[in-house]
Amino acid sequence: MTTSRLTLIVAAVLLGTAPLSAQAPAHGESAFSPRVAEHPQVRQALDWIEAHFDDQVEEWIRINEIPAPSGMEEERGRYVAEQMRAEGLEVSVDAIGNVIGVRRGTGGGPTLVFAAHLDTVHPIDTDVSVERDGEILRSPGIFDNSASVANMLAMIRALERANLQTAGDLIFIGTAQEEVGLKGMIHWLDENEGVTDMLIAMDGGLGRIPYGALGIYWSWFHFHAEGSHTNTSAGRPHTARALADAIQSIFEIEIPVGRGGAVYNVGMLRGGSVFNAIPERASFSVDLRSVNPILLDSLQTEIERRVAEAAERHGVEWEIEEDNRMPAGGTEEDLADRRTHPLILTAEDVYGHFELPNEPVASGSTDANAGVVRGIPSISVGRSRGGDQHTLSEWAHWPSALPASQAVLVLAVSLAGIVDAPQP
Ligand SMILES: [Zn+2]
Numbered sequence: 001m002t003t004s005r006l007t008l009i010v011a012a013v014l015l016g017t018a019p020l021s022a023q024a025p026a027h028g029e030s031a032f033s034p035r036v037a038e039h040p041q042v043r044q045a046l047d048w049i050e051a052h053f054d055d056q057v058e059e060w061i062r063i064n065e066i067p068a069p070s071g072m073e074e075e076r077g078r079y080v081a082e083q084m085r086a087e088g089l090e091v092s093v094d095a096i097g098n099v100i101g102v103r104r105g106t107g108g109g110p111t112l113v114f115a116a117h118l119d120t121v122h123p124i125d126t127d128v129s130v131e132r133d134g135e136i137l138r139s140p141g142i143f144d145n146s147a148s149v150a151n152m153l154a155m156i157r158a159l160e161r162a163n164l165q166t167a168g169d170l171i172f173i174g175t176a177q178e179e180v181g182l183k184g185m186i187h188w189l190d191e192n193e194g195v196t197d198m199l200i201a202m203d204g205g206l207g208r209i210p211y212g213a214l215g216i217y218w219s220w221f222h223f224h225a226e227g228s229h230t231n232t233s234a235g236r237p238h239t240a241r242a243l244a245d246a247i248q249s250i251f252e253i254e255i256p257v258g259r260g261g262a263v264y265n266v267g268m269l270r271g272g273s274v275f276n277a278i279p280e281r282a283s284f285s286v287d288l289r290s291v292n293p294i295l296l297d298s299l300q301t302e303i304e305r306r307v308a309e310a311a312e313r314h315g316v317e318w319e320i321e322e323d324n325r326m327p328a329g330g331t332e333e334d335l336a337d338r339r340t341h342p343l344i345l346t347a348e349d350v351y352g353h354f355e356l357p358n359e360p361v362a363s364g365s366t367d368a369n370a371g372v373v374r375g376i377p378s379i380s381v382g383r384s385r386g387g388d389q390h391t392l393s394e395w396a397h398w399p400s401a402l403p404a405s406q407a408v409l410v411l412a413v414s415l416a417g418i419v420d421a422p423q424p
Contacts, residue, residue: 030345031414037353039418045162046406049154056405057137057398060150061130064142070180073097073118076149080118080174083153087160089172096187097176102169103159109167109417110197114155114408115185115367116148117178117203121390136395143386143396148202149174151383151405158409167417171196178203178367181324185367189374198343198415199371199378206382206404207357210364211344212335213372215296215328217288220321221246221307223271223314227280237315239271239282246310247284250303260292260331260362262299285323291363293328329372332362343377346414354407356382381408 025031036042049056068076077099084091084101091101099118105111120141122128130139152172159170176184185201204210223239223246247266255262264286271282286303290296304320311318329335338344344360351358364372364380371378383404386396 025342025346025415027342028340028345029342030349031342031417032346032349032353032410034353036414036418037410041162041164042410042413042418045158045164045409048158048161049405049409050402052154052157053402056150056154056401059153060142060146060398060401061132061137063149064130064139064146065128067122067124067126067128068119068141069122069124070119070177071097072124073174073176076118077174077176080149080153084156084172087156089156094188094191096184098184098188099174100188101156101172103156103166103172105166105168105170105416106419107167109169110415111169111171111195112412112416113171113173113196113199114152114412115173115175115199115201116152117145117176117184117367118149118174119177119179120144120146121179122392126392135397135399137398138393138395140392140394143205143384143394144389145178145203145383147383147386147396147401151401151408152202154405155409155412159412164413165419166413167419168197168415170412170416175367181326182367182370185370189370189376196371196376199368199376200343200408200411201366201368201378201380202383202408203366203368203380204382205387206385206400208359208361209344209347209351209379209381210361210366210368211338211372211377211379212291212332212362212364213327213329213369214289214291214363214365215293216324216326216365217286217296217300218323218325219286219288219300219303220283220323221286221318222281222283222321223311223316223318224281225278225316227278230276230278233278236278239279239314239316242310242314242316242318243269243271243282243284245313246307249306249310250286253299253302253306255299256295259295260290260328262288262290262292262295264288264299264303291328292331292334296328326365326369327373329364329369330362335362338377341377343379343415347379347381347411350407350411350414351381353410354403356403356407381411
């Protein structure tokens with residue numbers, strides 16, 4: 001602890017305004033209490049968000065209308081960086097395109113990262129103009145994730161306007177390439193090992209509070225053979241038959257009950273170009289998911305074994321092309337200790353205080369996954385109500401972004417600790 005920090009605490013204690021939470025709360029404890037929400041500067045920040053909520057919704061629309069497919073977040077990122085700079089944050093853009101704004105604490109508190117991904121799944125030529133329909137905003141990307149980007153900027157401004165000083169550093173990141181394997185978040189964590197104590201992804205609808213990581217393996221299975229005209233095809237190595245056989249066999253795998261469970265799907269089929277020949281190449285994709293890393297790997301191995309058998313039965317070559325590999329964070333039992341971490345307990349209390357859904361779940365598929373699998377306490381918090389994400393009919397309920405933005409601010413100051421300025 002630095003001397004100036006100590007002076008502040010001593011001054012605050014003498015004046016009877018001790019910091020609400022100068023140190024990270026102990027394991028098993030929540031850092032939230034109604035005292036935090038009633039703190040005058042917190043009140044001021046929450047009121048500021050409410051008073052400027054119309055502007056926030058306008059900005060949300062503005063952000064959404066800057067196209068930002070994965071890998072092309074630059075322009076949206078530039079807008080976010082400008083806003084962060086205007087609030088006095090230390091702003092930088094890293095090699096992958098993450099926009100990072102640091103708001104220094106006075107020291108002695110935990111460092112928190114808030115991450116809202118900038119990118120969308122929608123191609124660059126998608127019409128992203130926003131249609132306002134009562135309490136609903138409609139546009140591709142409006143829910144996932146421009147809502148969170150707007151919430152994050154509102155939180156930063158409210159902290160500044162209320163002059164809310166925290167003990168811990170707050171690091172705000174507009175992350176790049178979340179939708180294509182959390183690439184921006186992984187890049188930042190790799191480059192900044194040991195920097196953050198907790199990670200809060202701002203992503204997902206208002207609902208449960210995920211603190212785990214759903215492992216997701218995407219694979220292509222390709223079969224190859226010489227091919228042959230239909231007239232001479234009888235008894236020849238057959239890619240289409242191998243493919244059909246492999247898919248049939250995969251769907252006969254019994255998923256064990258419990259152990260975190262698993263789901264999988266064959267989502268794409270490709271191959272062949274004419275009626276009258278054996279395809280030289282036939283392929284299918286598998287999307288396999290589980291929170292249990294052992295189950296995930298054993299199912300992947302079993303799928304590959306069955307593909308190999310099918311290929312052999314039909315005399316064709318096969319190969320696997322690995323796409324996404326998002327590691328699993330563990331089952332509820334594996335994460336029992338994590339469940340009682342102050343991050344999860346505080347989030348549960350804060351979202352409950354705002355009467356928002358607040359049930360922690362040992363799963364998740366956001367930027368927080370990258371933290372979970374590195375052993376960093378990580379959660380994701382919702383941005384608003386909404387639906388049809390990743391589709392052209394995506395929508396969001398704008399009034400619900402107000403309590404969401406207020407809650408995430410209270411979460412930040414509860415965990416990072418509020419430092420009262422010494423009175424003159
Ligand atoms: Zn998202």
